[in-house]
Amino acid sequence: MLATEPRLERPDDVYEALIEAQRDLNPADAERFRARLILLLANRVGDDEAVLAAIAEAAASPRG
Amino acid sequence: MARSFDYVRYPYVRSRDQDAATPAHHPVVVTGGGMAGLAFAVDMASKGVPAVVLDDNDRVSVGSRSICVAKRTLEIFGRLGVGDRCLEKGVTWSAGKVLRGDRLLYAFDLAPEEGRGRPAFVNLQQYYVETFLVDRFRELGSGGPRWLHRVTDVAPDGDRVMLAIDTPEGPYRLTCDWLVAADGVKSTVRAALGLPFVGETFHDCFLIVDAVMKSDVPGERRFWFDPGFHDGGSALLHRQPDDVWRIDLQLGPEADRDEEMKEEAILPRLRAMLGEDAEFAIDWASLYTFQCRRLERFRHGRVLFVGDSAHTVSPFGARGGNGGVQDADNLAWKLAAVLAGEADEALLDSYDAERIPAADENILNSTRATDFIAPRNPAMALFREAVLDLAERHAFARAFVNSGRLSTACRYPDSPLNTGDGAVEDGVAPGGPAPDAPVRIDGRDGWLLDRLGGEFRLLRFGEPLDGVDLNQICVGRDIADAEGFVASRYAGARGVTYLVRPDQYVAARWIDPVPAGIEAARRRALGHA
Numbered sequence: 001m002l003a004t005e006p007r008l009e010r011p012d013d014v015y016e017a018l019i020e021a022q023r024d025l026n027p028a029d030a031e032r033f034r035a036r037l038i039l040l041l042a043n044r045v046g047d048d049e050a051v052l053a054a055i056a057e058a059a060a061s062p063r064g
Numbered sequence: 065m066a067r068s069f070d071y072v073r074y075p076y077v078r079s080r081d082q083d084a085a086t087p088a089h090h091p092v093v094v095t096g097g098g099m100a101g102l103a104f105a106v107d108m109a110s111k112g113v114p115a116v117v118l119d120d121n122d123r124v125s126v127g128s129r130s131i132c133v134a135k136r137t138l139e140i141f142g143r144l145g146v147g148d149r150c151l152e153k154g155v156t157w158s159a160g161k162v163l164r165g166d167r168l169l170y171a172f173d174l175a176p177e178e179g180r181g182r183p184a185f186v187n188l189q190q191y192y193v194e195t196f197l198v199d200r201f202r203e204l205g206s207g208g209p210r211w212l213h214r215v216t217d218v219a220p221d222g223d224r225v226m227l228a229i230d231t232p233e234g235p236y237r238l239t240c241d242w243l244v245a246a247d248g249v250k251s252t253v254r255a256a257l258g259l260p261f262v263g264e265t266f267h268d269c270f271l272i273v274d275a276v277m278k279s280d281v282p283g284e285r286r287f288w289f290d291p292g293f294h295d296g297g298s299a300l301l302h303r304q305p306d307d308v309w310r311i312d313l314q315l316g317p318e319a320d321r322d323e324e325m326k327e328e329a330i331l332p333r334l335r336a337m338l339g340e341d342a343e344f345a346i347d348w349a350s351l352y353t354f355q356c357r358r359l360e361r362f363r364h365g366r367v368l369f370v371g372d373s374a375h376t377v378s379p380f381g382a383r384g385g386n387g388g389v390q391d392a393d394n395l396a397w398k399l400a401a402v403l404a405g406e407a408d409e410a411l412l413d414s415y416d417a418e419r420i421p422a423a424d425e426n427i428l429n430s431t432r433a434t435d436f437i438a439p440r441n442p443a444m445a446l447f448r449e450a451v452l453d454l455a456e457r458h459a460f461a462r463a464f465v466n467s468g469r470l471s472t473a474c475r476y477p478d479s480p481l482n483t484g485d486g487a488v489e490d491g492v493a494p495g496g497p498a499p500d501a502p503v504r505i506d507g508r509d510g511w512l513l514d515r516l517g518g519e520f521r522l523l524r525f526g527e528p529l530d531g532v533d534l535n536q537i538c539v540g541r542d543i544a545d546a547e548g549f550v551a552s553r554y555a556g557a558r559g560v561t562y563l564v565r566p567d568q569y570v571a572a573r574w575i576d577p578v579p580a581g582i583e584a585a586r587r588r589a590l591g592h593a
Contacts, residue, residue, distance in 0.1 A: 031446060032446065032449060032450055032453070035446050035447050035449075035450035036450045036453055036454055038450075039447070039450055039451060039454060039460075039461060039464065040454070040458075043460040043461075
């Protein structure tokens with residue numbers, strides 16, 4: 001249910017836009033930006049189980 | 065006490081029991097004449113079971129307290145004979161606004177769908193609800209609650225419970241077969257039995273004020289996050305009858321309780337909210353923090369806990385009073401069946417099986433609302449602000465805004481009283497509350513739930529079944545489904561048959577059942593294995 005194979009056509013552009021949107025933000029505003037983004041994307045996914053699986057995966061992914 | 069309400073001081077009356085040489089015995093004693101205890105006693109009385117109600121006070125609820133009477137409670141009150149008075153007196157509402165600062169984020173309307181019967185909510189002060197229940201209790205032939213009879217100790221003793229009671233004329237004792245503890249969040253019975261009350265306490269302090277004010281503001285619910293007029297978190301404004309307005313102001317964890325309750329502290333807060341020109345008077349005020357806690361079990365042998373003595377929630381979502389009335393609704397028919405010898409004591413274990421999940425649902429919902437309103441950690445605060453950032457422009461984000469998920473009827477899908485589902489699609493699954501619908505009875509407009517009443521019933525689409533020892537209500541014969549709402553809500557096709565419990569919950573359903581199957585389901589719903 002959690003699609004983790006590559007699904008974006010232009011991953012570099014999307015990644016850059018993510019970073020760019022936060023470049024001039026202070027840490028609190030950047031955090032708030034990311035929270036809004038998560039909510040927008042969760043709704044766009046439109047599948048409760050997939051969102052819950054993504055939360056679990058993000059929590060479980062090892063840190064470097 | 066609320067100044068706008070004309071309190072009756074119910075007289076203390078000496079009971080014959082106080083002169084008995086040995087403690088008098090009663091089948092059922094209820095401690096606490098609040099919403100849950102009175103609803104329970106009225107329900108029992110309507111089934112012909114006298115219950116002795118002991119109350120430590122001599123009047124109904126001192127403040128407006130639980131003001132929001134939900135649809136399910138109105139349905140129960142309809143069955144108990146106080147529904148019309150509540151509807152008549154109450155403010156029916158369905159619309160609301162959510163604001164942030166001084167800015168409107170969005171408006172909503174929970175207008176009931178067509179043919180739904182009672183409204184989603186009415187606002188009505190608890191003192192009215194309790195007054196109506198007291199009147200009804202007396203109307204049903206009881207002498208009313210024993211006012212100023214205060215329970216001081218409780219001791220289970222084999223197959224009975226001993227009670228010590230204090231009165232203005234001194235103490236006396238009683239025994240009973242069953243004790244229903246409806247004595248509130250500070251329950252004497254719970255303390256006497258030494259039962260732990262498990263859960264969380266929240267530290268934010270809230271000021272709750274009823275103000276009498278003439279106003280053109282409609283009866284909608286207004287909720288502010290970070291209001292411009294109040295420095296402290298959130299605010300609520302909601303209309304009650306008699307031009308009384310409920311105001312709820314979050315004060316934070318550091319509030320000075322003694323200072324904040326002074327009129328000179330409250331008035332400027334209200335002026336900031338209602339406007340310098342508003343003419344109002346403080347009717348009642350209270351300061352509170354929340355707890356979300358419950359007993360591990362609600363049945364302890366012959367002692368049964370209902371309402372706040374069993375569980376307590378934050379007020380957001382109107383789940384305290386409504387939850388207590390639903391407890392009473394669930395327990396009354398079961399205890400009546402046990403007393404009548406139709407069921408074994410084991411039926412009472414289903415009170416735990418059904419009402420503990422209901423309490424957990426109420427606690428979960430009210431905890432979530434409280435966490436949204438008064439975030440307890442940085443993540444809660446961050447996402448709350450992000451949701452509010454989005455809610456003005458995007459409908460999806462409004463689904464996350466939580467200023468209280470208002471109480472709806474609980475479902476008991478896993479109840480041991482249910483009989484496995486007999487292949488009906490749609491409609492009402494076992495463990496669900498029977499939905500209301502407009503019907504015609506003997507050529508007159510009426511409502512299905514009123515016709516179902518308070519006993520086991522068979523609701524059937526088609527001809528009555530032979531060989532069934534149950535009161536059958538046949539759609540087409542006993543009720544006319546003129547507008548088709550019964551058929552659509554119950555997936556009614558010829559042969560579809562529902563077994564409805566005395567609390568108007570569905571116990572089983574089938575297409576073309578045989579009498580033996582119906583009898584087995586009825587026995588199961590009465591707790592027979």
